[in-house]
Amino acid sequence: MWEEKLGNYLIDISKYIFTGVVIASLFKDMGDNKWLIYGLGFTSALLALILGLILTNKKKEQ
Template sequence: MNQNFKNKLADYLLDISKLVFAGVVLTTILEFDMASKWTIITIGFYASGMIALFGFLLLEKK
């Protein structure tokens, strides 16, 4: 893969990670009754962490 493409993909994944995290925070603050609050927090943090980890792994490889 092209290094420029990897960097852009990594930046995109990190932005998506931030958006998922912000969505989790807003959902818990606004107290939507879609599911258990702890379920939403757990899944959101896991998804955000995994997306960020994949983004950082793409940034490190040269």
């Protein structure tokens, strides 16, 4: 049960990170660090999404 809840939490975090990176780039010029911020943001969001999907898709033992 806790794995599924943690998975859902990580999926939500992934959405928030992705949205934060996109919205921040629209409102503020990142200068020289923009590709670093995009790369870290997208990598973090993707990692959280993958971990969340793995945790929510575990089959329950019967």
